[in-house]
Amino acid sequence: MTMGQLPVETLSFRPEDETLRAEIRAWMAANDPGAPPEDFEQRLAALLAWQQKLHGAGYIGLSWPERYGGSGLDLRAEAVFSEELATTGMPELINRIGVYMCGPTIMDFGDEGQAERYLRPMLDATESWCQGFSEPEAGSDLAAIRSRGRVDGDRIIINGQKVWTSRAHIARRCACLVRTEPGSERHHGLSLVIVDMEDPGVNVVALPQMLGERHFNEVFLDDVEARVEDVIGGLGNGWAAAMRMLSYERGLFVLERQIRLRRALDELADRMLESGRASERGVRERLGRIHTGLELLKAQGYRTLAGQAADDLPAGSTSIDKLHLSRVEQDLFATAVDLLGPEVALTYNQWTHDLLEGRSVSIYGGSTEIQLNIISKQLLGLGASR
Numbered sequence: 001m002t003m004g005q006l007p008v009e010t011l012s013f014r015p016e017d018e019t020l021r022a023e024i025r026a027w028m029a030a031n032d033p034g035a036p037p038e039d040f041e042q043r044l045a046a047l048l049a050w051q052q053k054l055h056g057a058g059y060i061g062l063s064w065p066e067r068y069g070g071s072g073l074d075l076r077a078e079a080v081f082s083e084e085l086a087t088t089g090m091p092e093l094i095n096r097i098g099v100y101m102c103g104p105t106i107m108d109f110g111d112e113g114q115a116e117r118y119l120r121p122m123l124d125a126t127e128s129w130c131q132g133f134s135e136p137e138a139g140s141d142l143a144a145i146r147s148r149g150r151v152d153g154d155r156i157i158i159n160g161q162k163v164w165t166s167r168a169h170i171a172r173r174c175a176c177l178v179r180t181e182p183g184s185e186r187h188h189g190l191s192l193v194i195v196d197m198e199d200p201g202v203n204v205v206a207l208p209q210m211l212g213e214r215h216f217n218e219v220f221l222d223d224v225e226a227r228v229e230d231v232i233g234g235l236g237n238g239w240a241a242a243m244r245m246l247s248y249e250r251g252l253f254v255l256e257r258q259i260r261l262r263r264a265l266d267e268l269a270d271r272m273l274e275s276g277r278a279s280e281r282g283v284r285e286r287l288g289r290i291h292t293g294l295e296l297l298k299a300q301g302y303r304t305l306a307g308q309a310a311d312d313l314p315a316g317s318t319s320i321d322k323l324h325l326s327r328v329e330q331d332l333f334a335t336a337v338d339l340l341g342p343e344v345a346l347t348y349n350q351w352t353h354d355l356l357e358g359r360s361v362s363i364y365g366g367s368t369e370i371q372l373n374i375i376s377k378q379l380l381g382l383g384a385s386r
């Protein structure tokens with residue numbers, strides 16, 4: 001696969017998608033939950049109530065089959081929902097890891113029993129999920145994971161440690177990648193096991209963050225008991241299942257994120273107009289560059305979704321989405337803080353918050369360097385002969 005062979009299909013919306021869009025937009029206007037509470041616990045409760053309300057309105061799992069509690073529509077409907085959520089500035093889903101990543105992976109790789117047990121509670125967030133992949137010695141090099149699962153009859157006893165596990169502190173389930181085949185190496189002998197976070201052997205420890213928020217954690221696994229029937233894709237097939245889950249980390253997320261960034265850019269442009277700086281050539285060039293970046297991000301997001309819908313996504317192509325998102329997001333908030341001047345730069349506010357938070361975009365879901373490696377190897381075919 002080379003860049004020239006990348007598919008050019010893009011997502012186009014049908015009249016029924018636009019009808020759904022209008023319906024969702026009207027619903028959002030009538031059901032705005034207002035600004036999130038300052039207090040952390042109250043904010044979590046508000047986000048939970050928000051997803052439950054969206055679920056009650058029938059908007060969670062639009063592309064999921066009806067037998068699993070979804071609406072039986074397709075990815076276009078899901079894209080419309082994500083776009084409207086962001087366009088109207090509404091909070092994101094508290095269980096987005098479950099709904100957009102773990103659920104689809106269970107539908108692709110899991111069995112009917114797992115689907116029956118785990119899918120519906122994801123939709124109304126009665127069971128939130130987290131993704132237990134990274135470990136202290138296995139981040140970019142995920143195949144180096146050392147957490148072990150000892151198969152004992154119909155049980156798996158898990159020992160090890162995960163790190164940077166987003167939302168583990170509110171999760172009831174974890175999709176946990178462990179080595180179940182003794183003596184296996186790299187991507188062989190791994191299994192993706194569903195772990196109950198209420199097992200007494202699970203210990204979740206918050207990692208301090210510079211913004212004072214609680215997003216990710218260390219997860220210590222000490223004789224945690226899981227079931228062989230809860231291995232997604234069967235024993236030894238963890239690598240393929242994990243890669244599929246990672247592919248779901250892009251697509252809808254990028255589409256929603258670029259709209260939230262667009263809202264920030266519009267606000268920055270308004271501030272430049274108010275201050276009279278919009279007539280400066282340098283300012284216009286910088287804002288224009290970010291605008292162009294966002295347009296490209298949207299086009300790439302649609303292309304990725306079209307590929308996902310057709311189950312024809314070239315290996316490595318979503319690395320373009322991730323790489324580009326990192327660049328545009330970091331450029332936007334660095335530009336904003338620079339243009340808005342010391343009053344903004346030297347205080348804590350939404351702009352400085354987003355600038356600092358944006359540092360993580362080039363790390364989570366695979367760092368920028370790793371995306372460049374993937375693009376050069378898998379899409380450009382470089383380094384193949386070495």
Ligand SMILES: Cc1cc2nc3c(=O)[nH]c(=O)nc-3n(C[C@H](O)[C@H](O)[C@H](O)COP(=O)(O)OP(=O)(O)OC[C@H]3O[C@@H](n4cnc5c(N)ncnc54)[C@H](O)[C@@H]3O)c2cc1C
Binds near residue numbers: 365366
């Ligand atoms: C906000 C946030 C949320 C996250 N949430 C989760 C989660 O829910 N679940 C989960 O499992 N993980 C999560 N992660 C972890 C994330 O996937 C890892 O941080 C990421 O894969 C990088 O791994 P690492 O931190 O171990 O860095 P390392 O792999 O140690 O990399 C350190 C540096 O070396 C560079 N590097 C490493 N290898 C190469 C190479 N071959 N070529 C060139 N450069 C290289 C990297 O680019 C990086 O700059 C999250 C991270 C963040 C920041």
